[in-house]
Structures are given as structure tokens and as C-alpha cells.
Amino acid sequence: MSEQSKGGCVREQYRHWQRIPTRWADNDVYGHVNNVVHYAFMDTVINTWLIDAGLDIHEGAEIGLCVESHCNYRASVSFPDTLDAGLRIGRLGRSSVRYEVGFLLDDTVIAEGHFVHVFVDRTTRKPVEIPAALRTRMEGLVVA
Structure with missing residues (x-):
């Protein structure tokens, strides 16, 4: 098992963790969670953290728009697996x-x-500075 696939080593590289249960509907015809679902999981982890950090996603003056996304798939999962999602x-x-x-x-x-x-x-929809209070919270997730 490589260093990258050892959970203990990987877990230390992330600052925030959230459990995400898979759903029956996440499985595709091949019997595993479809690749597009991973993007929804990423969006969920990020936005859950932002809401907890104080971002008003419904009426706040600033919002975050996704301009780039990427995912590398290393292994399959299927319902009823529950994933640990690390965020940094x-x-x-x-x-x-x-x-x-x-x-x-x-x-x-x-x-x-x-x-x-x-x-x-x-x-x-013009770029603005990340609000100071949110930036302070984000600094706690930054990795070198």
C-alpha cells in the first residue's frame, strides 16, 4: 500500500472532516457510485463548511462561484458505503x-x-475580496 493510500497519513493532511453517506440513487448501471456524484459530494462538503463558517448563501452580498473543478478516482464505492470527506x-x-x-x-x-x-x-457578479471574517476561518484550513 502506498503512502498516499494509507488513511492515517492522508487524514493528517486535511483540516476538516465530514461523513457522507452514499444513497441508493448514487449507484449507476455498473453497480458503483457514478463519477458525477463525487462532484456533488465535494460541493456539499465545501458549502456545508462555508455555511458553518458564516457565509449567507441565500442573501449575503458575496457568493462563491465554481470556476474550476477536478477529480481523480482511485477506487470504487457503492451504496450503502459512507465516506469520510476531508477538506483543506x-x-x-x-x-x-x-x-x-x-x-x-x-x-x-x-x-x-x-x-x-x-x-x-x-x-x-464581479470579483470581490473574500470577507474578512470568512478569510480568517479559511486560514485555519490552509495547508502548506
Whole structure:
């Protein structure tokens, strides 16, 4: 087993963890969780964390728009598996952030991916600085 696939080593690389149960509907005709579901899981982990960190996703002046996403798949999972989703920030800019997410089943790395959000004004959709209070919370997720 490589260092990358040892759960203990990987778990230490992430700052926040969330459990995500798979659903029956997540399985595709091949009997495993379809690749597109991993993107929905990433979106869920990131937005759950943002809401908990104080971002008002419904009426706040700033919102994060996904401008880039990527996922590497390493192993299959299927319903009724429950995944551990690790979240960290690989890059924190003035108006953008790169979230990195790792999915583990027990101690096996299932997938690793990232989302890049650019924070914009809700109305004009022009980039804005990440709000100070949110930036402070994000700094706790940053990895070297």
C-alpha cells in the first residue's frame, strides 16, 4: 500500500472532516457510485463548511462561484458505503480559494479532487475580496 493510500497519513493532511453517506440513487448501471456524484459530494462538503463558517448563501452580498473543478478516482464505492470527506485549502487568494477534498472509505483513498471558487458580488457578479471574517476561518484550513 502506498503512502498516499494509507488513511492515517492522508487524514493528517486535511483540516476538516465530514461523513457522507452514499444513497441508493448514487449507484449507476455498473453497480458503483457514478463519477458525477463525487462532484456533488465535494460541493456539499465545501458549502456545508462555508455555511458553518458564516457565509449567507441565500442573501449575503458575496457568493462563491465554481470556476474550476477536478477529480481523480482511485477506487470504487457503492451504496450503502459512507465516506469520510476531508477538506483543506491549498491556495487562498484575495478573491479566490482552491478547496481540496479527499474521500476515504475506512483507510482507503477513494478519490481526491478540488474546486476553485471566485467570490463575487451577488448582483454584479464581479470579483470581490473574500470577507474578512470568512478569510480568517479559511486560514485555519490552509495547508502548506
